Amino acid sequence: MRVRILQIVTVIAALGVWEVVARMGWVDPLFVPAPSAVAPALLKIGRGALAGLADTLGKTAVAYVLSVVLGVSAGVAVGSIRLLREVLSPYVIAFYGIPKILVLPWIVLLLGYGTTPAVFYGVLHGFFPIMVLVMGAVRDVDRTLVAVARSLGATTWQLYWKVLLPAIVPSVLGGMRLGVVFCLLGVLVVEMFAGVRGMGHVLGSYANGFQAPELFAATALVSAASIAIVLALDHLNDRLSRWRG
Amino acid sequence: MSARPELITIEGVTKRYLTSSGPVDALHDVSLSVEEGAFCTLIGPSGCGKSTLLGMLGGLVTPDRGRLLVDGRPVTGPDPRRVATVFQEAGLFPWRTTLQNVEFGLELQGVPAERRRQTAAELLGPLGLSGFAEKYPRELSGGMKQRVAIGRALALDAKILLMDEPFGALDEQTRLLMGEWLLDIWRRTRKTVIFVTHSLHEALFLSTRVAVMTARPGRIKTALDLTMEYPRAMESSEMVALRAKLWSEIREESLRAMR
Amino acid sequence: MTVVGLRLGLLALFLAIWEIAGRKVNPLLGVPPSAVLPSLRDLLLLRSYPDLPASLWLTIREIGTAYALAVAAGLGCGFVLGMHRLVGRAWGPMLAALYAVPAVVWYPSLMLFFGLDAASKIAFGFLLGFFPIALAVLAGIRQVNPQLVVVARAYGAGTATVFRRVMLPAMLFTLVGGLRTGLVLCVIGVVVGEILGSKAGMGALINHAYGLLRTGDYVALVLVTLVLVVGSDVLASLLERRARRWTE
Numbered sequence: 001m002r003v004r005i006l007q008i009v010t011v012i013a014a015l016g017v018w019e020v021v022a023r024m025g026w027v028d029p030l031f032v033p034a035p036s037a038v039a040p041a042l043l044k045i046g047r048g049a050l051a052g053l054a055d056t057l058g059k060t061a062v063a064y065v066l067s068v069v070l071g072v073s074a075g076v077a078v079g080s081i082r083l084l085r086e087v088l089s090p091y092v093i094a095f096y097g098i099p100k101i102l103v104l105p106w107i108v109l110l111l112g113y114g115t116t117p118a119v120f121y122g123v124l125h126g127f128f129p130i131m132v133l134v135m136g137a138v139r140d141v142d143r144t145l146v147a148v149a150r151s152l153g154a155t156t157w158q159l160y161w162k163v164l165l166p167a168i169v170p171s172v173l174g175g176m177r178l179g180v181v182f183c184l185l186g187v188l189v190v191e192m193f194a195g196v197r198g199m200g201h202v203l204g205s206y207a208n209g210f211q212a213p214e215l216f217a218a219t220a221l222v223s224a225a226s227i228a229i230v231l232a233l234d235h236l237n238d239r240l241s242r243w244r245g
Numbered sequence: 246m247s248a249r250p251e252l253i254t255i256e257g258v259t260k261r262y263l264t265s266s267g268p269v270d271a272l273h274d275v276s277l278s279v280e281e282g283a284f285c286t287l288i289g290p291s292g293c294g295k296s297t298l299l300g301m302l303g304g305l306v307t308p309d310r311g312r313l314l315v316d317g318r319p320v321t322g323p324d325p326r327r328v329a330t331v332f333q334e335a336g337l338f339p340w341r342t343t344l345q346n347v348e349f350g351l352e353l354q355g356v357p358a359e360r361r362r363q364t365a366a367e368l369l370g371p372l373g374l375s376g377f378a379e380k381y382p383r384e385l386s387g388g389m390k391q392r393v394a395i396g397r398a399l400a401l402d403a404k405i406l407l408m409d410e411p412f413g414a415l416d417e418q419t420r421l422l423m424g425e426w427l428l429d430i431w432r433r434t435r436k437t438v439i440f441v442t443h444s445l446h447e448a449l450f451l452s453t454r455v456a457v458m459t460a461r462p463g464r465i466k467t468a469l470d471l472t473m474e475y476p477r478a479m480e481s482s483e484m485v486a487l488r489a490k491l492w493s494e495i496r497e498e499s500l501r502a503m504r
Numbered sequence: 505m506t507v508v509g510l511r512l513g514l515l516a517l518f519l520a521i522w523e524i525a526g527r528k529v530n531p532l533l534g535v536p537p538s539a540v541l542p543s544l545r546d547l548l549l550l551r552s553y554p555d556l557p558a559s560l561w562l563t564i565r566e567i568g569t570a571y572a573l574a575v576a577a578g579l580g581c582g583f584v585l586g587m588h589r590l591v592g593r594a595w596g597p598m599l600a601a602l603y604a605v606p607a608v609v610w611y612p613s614l615m616l617f618f619g620l621d622a623a624s625k626i627a628f629g630f631l632l633g634f635f636p637i638a639l640a641v642l643a644g645i646r647q648v649n650p651q652l653v654v655v656a657r658a659y660g661a662g663t664a665t666v667f668r669r670v671m672l673p674a675m676l677f678t679l680v681g682g683l684r685t686g687l688v689l690c691v692i693g694v695v696v697g698e699i700l701g702s703k704a705g706m707g708a709l710i711n712h713a714y715g716l717l718r719t720g721d722y723v724a725l726v727l728v729t730l731v732l733v734v735g736s737d738v739l740a741s742l743l744e745r746r747a748r749r750w751t752e
Contacts, residue, residue, distance in 0.1 A: 006590060007594045010594065083507070083510075086507045087514065088514075090511065097737070098730060098734075099696065102695070102729060104699065105699070105711070109532070109717075110533055144332055144334045145336055145338060147336070148332060148394075151323050151329070151330040153350070153353055153354065155353075169340070181606055182606075184606045185606035185608055188608050189696070192608065192611070212616060215612055219610065222605075226606060226609075227604050230601075230604035
């Protein structure tokens, strides 16, 4: 309860300080508009921004589904086959770690402007964290559970289906939570770099046009959408894992 | 000796593991036979290969040399219809309820859902788990978890039950009660049990036969047949003398293992 | 041994496929490895981009500044949140919620505010690096075994001693991990900022090569930037290892 109050007070205080700072002219309102100027801008950009958001979220959804399906399958395959894991893991870690922004120009050269590079780049961002997490989870499955299943005569198929897959559900859910933010990030970056539509493009053009209130409003909109998605996934996560307590 | 047929025959079994710090001889030329309906305990210092021997009987470990016969047939792999294993850690599937854990083995065998549910449900009473059918492992105490694991093995109705220190992780009081409970289950089901333990008390309280193993590489040092009636009075002079004898055998090996 | 062989084999196979595919497609799009080497040589001999050292140095300075700010703010913020239970419980989740927003959405605002020069890159690198450091401090404080603190207090340790002798060693592992992640993200933030819009630095050079479809130069510049990225992480991992040895 006190926590909740403190959170609300913090937000109000931050907005208040921001408002005062902007009103007093300590910062240039051209760059940092007061909250009271951002709110009307939110209404003004409404329709166009929502269309952009829908476009971005659509691409993100496609990239996300691909990332989860590919990431989980690759993670299970590489994680459960020892030779594959030992040979591939340095490459996987390397690809996970390098800044993917460096290949972005090349992707745009190859795939052009529009939806395809955005989805591809989104998958590039979403795939690796999911795969790395799942790979680790498969490797770390409790050996006793595997021994139990084998002693009870489990076939290889049954080992995967009844032991490995249920055991990695928490990691898959964790990866899905992480992955969605990465996918959205990838899509937004492409839209900023070489977009003709979508929220990344909208943000970029407001920034280039020095439309600070609109830019802040649009930023708030994307952030809210992203937080809502992650909270929804968290909720789903809690529902699906009663056995974890 | 009784004239009951031998159910398990172990002949000249040897196993060497290759580890990063060189080869380790886990078992050397182990021979042992266990007759049907026996409760045979393997006892010995840590690392003497008791678990390896059990793993071989369960078909999870292959010997380098020697052979293992169960019911006259060589062991080639896990055969849950004849041999069921209970591990030291209960190894319950955390995403399955008590009932679902107990029926797991039957599920793997392709037993229809309704029948396996019924078999598992009937077991819960004797396991002392009625009312816990829908609980998840994290909601159970250590003793309960181990009973679920034993139930999972019993559900298969295999003739042989292998138990690898099933009560090793429990506190002493729970352990004593679980011993009494297991004795009761064994006398009712007439399974053949191979039981690995570090506890002299458990060995003397439960077994018809106690095999003392040597320090690594593990061999059978002595095997005692116990013929006293159940339930055994642990304070009787006969038991106290047996306990002292058993301890002197094990103490020597444990000292060697510590060196 | 086999594993290393297979790894190298895989790498060779990858390069071979790249070489064959790179020769087949339009030379503006595909660059076979054999074509990258001359570009790389020209780049390193400062023939194609004479301002490479200046650009590299600018990018490194941006990274350094961003990281210094991120470490200072991340440690400060993390300790304040970690030491005050109520503040921590209220602000921790808010910090985590902000972490759930893809950071790049802040970049246009930063660009508007700080302009196209180094300041916006530093700000973005700072923003990316700050979160893992602050969250690592929080996690580190939470994982200190309270029993140890009780024991230390029972032996008469004061707050400062408890902090220095108990808390810091116990949380160092997590803390150093966070500092390393923070550096990686700082580097990524600066490079992303430069590529999304800048007038100087490695990102600007990459954009220049890409804009003129000088694909060979582009790949060579990417490789140089990668050396910078990987180098900074190697440096961080060496420091991490040292810190770990110190705790043991």
